[in-house]
Amino acid sequence: MSRLIVVSNRVAPTQEGSPAAGGLAVGVLDALKETGGLWFGWSGEIVGHGGAPSIDQQGTVTYATVGLTRRDYDQYYRGFSNATLWPTFHYRTDLSRYDRREYAGYVRVNAMLAKQLSTLIKPDDVIWVHDYHLLPFARALRDLNVTNPIGFFLHTPFPVGEVLRTVPPHEELVKAMCSYDVVGFQTHSDRQSFVDYIERGHFGVSTEEGVMQAFGRVLKVGTYPIGIYPDAIAKAAEQLSDRKAVAELRDAMRGRRIIMSVDRLDYSKGLVERFQAFEQLLTDAPEWQGKVSLVQIAPPTRSDVQTYQRIRQALEGEAGRINGRFAQLDWTPIQYLNRKYERNVLMALFRLSQVGYVTPLRDGMNLVAKEYVAAQNPEDPGVLVLSQFAGAAEQMPGALVVNPFDLSQMAAALASALSMPLSERKARHSDMMARLRASDLSTWRDAFLDDLRHVATAASVTRKAVKLADFAA
Missing domain, CATH: 3.40.50.2000 (Glycogen Phosphorylase B;)
Incomplete structure (x- = not known):
């Protein structure tokens, strides 16, 4: 050959x-x-x-x-x-x-x-x-x-x-x-x-x-x-569930729901719009205040390019503003982490969360969406909220597909994901896993x-x- x-x-x-x-x-x-x-x-x-x-x-x-x-x-x-x-x-x-x-x-x-x-x-x-x-x-x-x-x-x-x-x-x-x-x-x-x-x-x-x-x-x-290799990711997510970073997040949440996002710090990822849609969820559905947090992991990238410096400043500003508006003494609405984590640890963090929040303004594929689904516990899976402008949306009909320019639609999808019955979550997850295995x-x-x-x-x-x-x- x-x-x-x-x-x-x-x-x-x-x-x-x-x-x-x-x-x-x-x-x-x-x-x-x-x-x-x-x-x-x-x-x-x-x-x-x-x-x-x-x-x-x-x-x-x-x-x-x-x-x-x-x-x-x-x-x-x-x-x-x-x-x-x-x-x-x-x-x-x-x-x-x-x-x-x-x-x-x-x-x-x-x-x-x-x-x-x-x-x-x-x-x-x-x-x-x-x-x-x-x-x-x-x-x-x-x-x-x-x-x-x-x-x-x-x-x-x-x-x-x-x-x-x-x-x-x-x-x-x-x-x-x-x-x-x-x-x-x-x-x-x-x-x-x-x-x-x-x-x-x-x-x-x-x-x-x-x-x-x-x-x-x-x-x-x-x-x-x-x-991706979905079964390998599922295995890693389960095996690394006791890692320090995962245990710390589990303890800090105290049983609250977790909306998880992981992206490079890039303007194509729709991070500011994502924060604003989460803010709208807390405004439109105040019953979720104190009960759910958005964890955004956004490692820095191309830090010597001025455009990327501006997006970091904007994102930090939005996180501070939203936290200042809604935070309670024992609850921080947005946990924004501008650092890298080992890939397998991220898979375990995905498994811990109830919602995967993947809403780029434009993306070729976005493997994070696929990794989130693969990392879930099939007996109690989370729900994927996914941008229609990610290539993955063509392959993952089990996701709640949204327009990332429509903040109200994204907020409504988050509310739906957080309250979705177990039977529907399991059916959506099973369908997407079958597709991930068929096109790995x-x-x-x-x-x-x-x-x-x-x-x-x-x-x-x-x-x-x-x-x-x-x-x-």
Whole structure:
């Protein structure tokens, strides 16, 4: 079987017991360990000058990482990736900014990373590239005469054409994406946005089978919703229920209900609106005052980006205002924790709570929603309140789906979740667990890689046919 090369902006920590084992890390590590392979990307370090990749061999997996200079980090990562693409892809054009120098840096760093990887590629390797930082990566490899099959998976949403066109080099970016052999999205609507952009711009056409001819290339465009391993999460949530952090929260609540939210500190997560909807619950249903608390865990992210500093200040201000309005001597309505917890401890905290509150303004999938359901006690499960703008909403009809811009609707959903009968909670949970098992993380990984390896097989057959034709001539 051909070797797999995974390319992502960051290479996940590889030390035993590392807390940063998210969905992407778990999924790609499984794939790499099965057949042996290479994981390539940024080390997370800022260096004085570029250099050859640092190689670390662990079992059948090779980790190849490179540092970024301060200029590269500012232009490629802080600049175009996270100040232009991230807000635009999450429909926050009001927060997006465009700078030609940053875009030039984005293209330059993609080319630099492609050149670094090209020296490590073997003829039969299959390459799987991840996320918005690396949209032009395949084109950079093609410019270096790399002909291997290359697939791309976008973890974020992909915006509709009118939104995408607010990014000045939008056509160049989409053309670069068509240098991949397989392009995958989280949801059908994201995939359709990509197809619509190409067809309405008269750049290409697609078939019902997901094959697209665009910009002189043929590629597969598909939907591959990322999953989790629900039974592993359920086991971890149960086994870690006696951890100190879990016991402390259980003791502090004194039998009160818990609404649990866990998100990176990001404006796309709808955190301020979430706090305000909880405030409306306490206003509209005063019987819940003193009986329920919202626990919001929001680890800091991109703290050197000014927009993220402002969202932290706004969130702290809202938490203080709401607590000042409703708090009692023995009850704090909102417990806001701006810190990280080990992932398995979070699963145990999910299990302890009665409501999972996941209401992003826009999200590619949102694995927290799936993790919350998986972590529940099937004999007394909590209820998931979920934004209709999270990709997970397509797969989880057992959730109470809400519009995160409608505070009254969210408040009503919280009230419904807190008072839902056990029989209904169990039925909703059972239905969602069955769906999570049927489309788990390995299903996502295997579906994408099967399509990518099909491309590899087809390319191999074509090359052999050309060689035979040449020989016959």
